[in-house]
Amino acid sequence: MKIFLHNDSVKLENGAELPGLEIAYHTYGEMNADKSNVVWICHALTANSDAEDWWEGLVGDGKLMDPSKYFIVCANILGSCYGSSGPMTNDPSTGEPYYSGFPDVTIRDMVNAHELLRVHLGVDKIWLGLGGSMGGYQILEWACSQNNLIENMVLLVTGAKESAWAIAVHEAQRLAIEADNTWRDHNKEAGRDGLIAARGIGMLTYRNYETYVAVQSDDEEKLDDFKAASYIKYQGNKLADRFNAYVYWLLTKSMDSHNLGRGRGGIEKALTGVTAPALVIGIESDILCPVEEQKKLAAALPNGSYIEIKSGYGHDGFLIESDAIHAAINAFLS
The missing domain is CATH 3.40.50.1820 (Alpha/Beta hydrolase fold, catalytic domain)
Structure with missing residues (x-):
């Protein structure tokens, strides 16, 4: 680089x-x-x-x-x-x-x-x-x-x-970040939990119903710990480990005004x-x-x-x- x-x-x-x-x-x-x-x-x-x-x-x-x-x-x-x-x-x-x-x-x-x-x-x-x-x-x-x-x-x-649909998705993601009580703290971990939730929302739009049903369905009769839920949490944490809530909030705003x-x-x-x-x-x-x-x-x-x-x-x-x-x-x- x-x-x-x-x-x-x-x-x-x-x-x-x-x-x-x-x-x-x-x-x-x-x-x-x-x-x-x-x-x-x-x-x-x-x-x-x-x-x-x-x-x-x-x-x-x-x-x-x-x-x-x-x-x-x-x-x-x-x-x-x-x-x-x-x-x-x-x-x-x-x-x-x-x-x-x-x-x-x-x-x-x-x-x-x-x-x-x-x-x-x-x-x-x-x-x-x-x-x-x-x-x-x-x-x-x-x-x-x-x-x-x-x-x-x-x-x-x-x-x-940018479509009204995508703007609505981004606003939901920003609301998730803003609901984290560490949001606006001046440190790199600020809003981390909110970013995890925002990424989870995003993952619903990056794939679709058919993909989740095909890949993330559970075979056994479970009451909790579903594959789809684990996948969303995993993807959220994976992004939070390499990205930042301030940046995510800012860049979704930039897409809205496209x-x-x-x-x-x-x-x-x-x-x-x-x-x-x-x-x-x-x-x-x-x-x-x-x-x-x-x-x-x-x-x-x-x-x-x-x-x-x-x-x-x-x-x-x-x-x-x-x-x-x-x-x-x-x-x-x-």
């Missing part, structure tokens, strides 16, 4: 200012002489900049996104806790972590941070912008703000605006200006970002195409169904 330090102040979309930025990022491979082999991957809510780790089915030696062919960049998003400026980094004015003092950020702010890194790296064109879920929001926002920068896009389980049409005359007008070829991929069983959203997105993009992958893994399918996604992207790029 590398760190880019931007020492000038940065104004956020809501008018707040940060005195500077730290951006954590990974690169794989080398940029070629004409800078035509850049692949920029944007990550989702709780991931980090090491795309070779969390998207191992697509990124790495011998994979579709092979560092021997491409210069691959992935940056940790603004507001996260994996090296980039966020609630857990130090406020220069106090020398202590920001915690609740870190300002709200938007997807647009995250893209502006990516743009600073792009210039620092000397990237003139992005041959392929690739992102799933919240990562797709960033690729779309970037394409709207700089139409000629990204030459091809692959957008998985994503949309042009709206490509804000300040651009509406979504339809904003998407009309995005002329790069775009492959939109939906997962048949996704209940968080249903396929209807991806179909609308593909239809609204001037050079959009849509493919639907059959999978029982729901929203998480974009991280799991590597073979099918590999085939779809390969066909698109060919």
Whole structure:
């Protein structure tokens, strides 16, 4: 992991200012002489900049996104806790972590941070912008703000605006965090139990009824200690061990405000200006970002195409169904 330090102040979309930025990022491979082999991957809510780790089915030696062919960049998003400026980094004015003092950020702010890194790296064109879920929001926002920068896009389980359904899910998750009486304490463990509960809520939307029944049903006649309950607790604790409640609260807020049409005359007008070829991929069983959203997105993009992958893994399918996604992207790029 590398760190880019931007020492000038940065104004956020809501008018707040940060005195500077730290951006954590990974690169794989080398940029070629004409800078035509850049692949920029944007990550989702709780991931980090090491795309070779969390998207191992697509990124790495011998994979579709092979560092021997491409210069691959992935940056940790603004507001996260994996090296980039966020609630857990130090406020220069106090020398202590920001915690609740870190300002709200938007997807647009995250893209502006990516743009600073792009210039620092000397990237003139992005041959392929690739992102799933919240990562797709960033690729779309970037394409709207700089139409000629990204030459091809692959957008998985994503949309042009956060849905009322997803906002409601996020609010339920934030309510769980806020109900933890340690929430707002100034330490890294603040809101841990609330984060566990929030992750549990999220896990209900990342998969679906069929998956839980197929995998988490109990054979014996039990009165307690059900597999599904243990699974939810396990996933909640697993996230709480590596993430932070302040960050989760902040980043779900940033997703709620995702709206490509804000300040651009509406979504339809904003998407009309995005002329790069775009492959939109939906997962048949996704209940968080249903396929209807991806179909609308593909239809609204001037050079959009849509493919639907059959999978029982729901929203998480974009991280799991590597073979099918590999085939779809390969066909698109060919």
